[in-house]
Amino acid sequence: MKIKRFGRTEFKISQLTFGGGWVGGILIDPDKDIMHKALSLASEKGINWIDTAETYSEGKSEKNIGDLLPLFSKDKFQISTKARLDPNSSESIISQLDRKIDASLERLQRNFVELYQLHNRIQSVGDKDNFSAKDILKRGGVADAMEKFKSDERIKSIGITALGDIDAINEVVLSDCFDVAQIYYNLLNPSASYDTSGNWNDHDFSNLINNCVSKDMGLMNIRIYAAGYLATDKRHGREIPVTFGINENELNRRVEKINSILDDVKGTKAQKALRYGLSSSDMSTIVIGLANIEHLEEALEGYNLGHLDEEILMKIKKLQNNNFN
Numbered sequence: 001m002k003i004k005r006f007g008r009t010e011f012k013i014s015q016l017t018f019g020g021g022w023v024g025g026i027l028i029d030p031d032k033d034i035m036h037k038a039l040s041l042a043s044e045k046g047i048n049w050i051d052t053a054e055t056y057s058e059g060k061s062e063k064n065i066g067d068l069l070p071l072f073s074k075d076k077f078q079i080s081t082k083a084r085l086d087p088n089s090s091e092s093i094i095s096q097l098d099r100k101i102d103a104s105l106e107r108l109q110r111n112f113v114e115l116y117q118l119h120n121r122i123q124s125v126g127d128k129d130n131f132s133a134k135d136i137l138k139r140g141g142v143a144d145a146m147e148k149f150k151s152d153e154r155i156k157s158i159g160i161t162a163l164g165d166i167d168a169i170n171e172v173v174l175s176d177c178f179d180v181a182q183i184y185y186n187l188l189n190p191s192a193s194y195d196t197s198g199n200w201n202d203h204d205f206s207n208l209i210n211n212c213v214s215k216d217m218g219l220m221n222i223r224i225y226a227a228g229y230l231a232t233d234k235r236h237g238r239e240i241p242v243t244f245g246i247n248e249n250e251l252n253r254r255v256e257k258i259n260s261i262l263d264d265v266k267g268t269k270a271q272k273a274l275r276y277g278l279s280s281s282d283m284s285t286i287v288i289g290l291a292n293i294e295h296l297e298e299a300l301e302g303y304n305l306g307h308l309d310e311e312i313l314m315k316i317k318k319l320q321n322n323n324f325n
Contacts, residue, residue: 001046006284007218009157009179013049017287018042020052020061024289027064028057038293043076051287053082062107080115093145116155121164133171143177166204173211180218186226187258187276201323203243209282221286224277231270254324271302279307
């Protein structure tokens with residue numbers, strides 16, 4: 001598997017990252033033997049990174065990863081995890097981070113993680129759950145606090161989950177405070193690659209990739225399967241939306257439209273969605289959510305098929321630019 005430069009961090013990252021999240025759930029629900037087989041296959045095929053978060057099943061994902069990592073040689077996997085902070089807590093941001101980093105490291109059974117990320121949304125106006133750009137960038141704010149913990153080497157680099165309001169997200173990106181961004185990008189919403197929003201009518205992430213690249217940030221492509229809508233017609237109850245703009249009926253209509261273009265393209269629906277992500281040269285890695293080993297095998301086969309042909313990409317772009325009409 002291709003190993004890519006991870007922005008301005010010191011790390012090299014495989015083009016696919018093993019996702020430890022709730023939507024896939026393979027590092028949450030199955031028994032340890034299944035998890036071990038999945039990680040063994042991932043390692044054998046060149047995947048060198050696992051992405052998780054403290055909130056994935058209340059730390060269960062981190063705990064399972066921590067139990068499994070000693071079964072592999074020390075340099076097999078690098079780890080990123082995420083913290084969701086309370087903007088209105090009487091506990092300071094510094095104290096929250098200090099406590100949460102220690103708890104994550106204890107579950108992961110490690111002295112440090114390669115990447116630690118803010119999991120809250122970034123909004124124009126902060127609320128009880130999420131931060132504004134000002135909250136993050138002010139003196140003594142989230143960015144200052146996270147930078148502080150790089151100095152004690154419990155975390156090696158810091159990042160954001162680039163969800164929320166695009167103007168606020170771009171303000172944080174352009175501040176040059178963070179090393180990595182997790183970016184929502186898939187067949188249904190490619191707006192992070194747009195220079196301007198134009199007539200785009202779904203959740204807008206325009207100019208995000210350009211701004212991240214200008215700051216030499218590592219880019220982690222999240223939700224490549226759009227919580228499963230692009231991978232399968234079956235619904236598992238974990239299709240938690242992280243974007244807002246179109247309703248479910250419109251979402252399903254767009255899925256049908258994109259599938260009609262991809263009918264003759266080699267691969268399963270999930271593989272075609274993955275191949276679209278591989279067609280973006282800006283992404284450092286694609287985080288793949290998995291429910292079972294078969295999903296991992298399918299993703300690895302899709303990876304081997306490579307990026308989509310330029311002719312198909314042009315047809316897709318035309319459909320996307322016209323809001324799937």
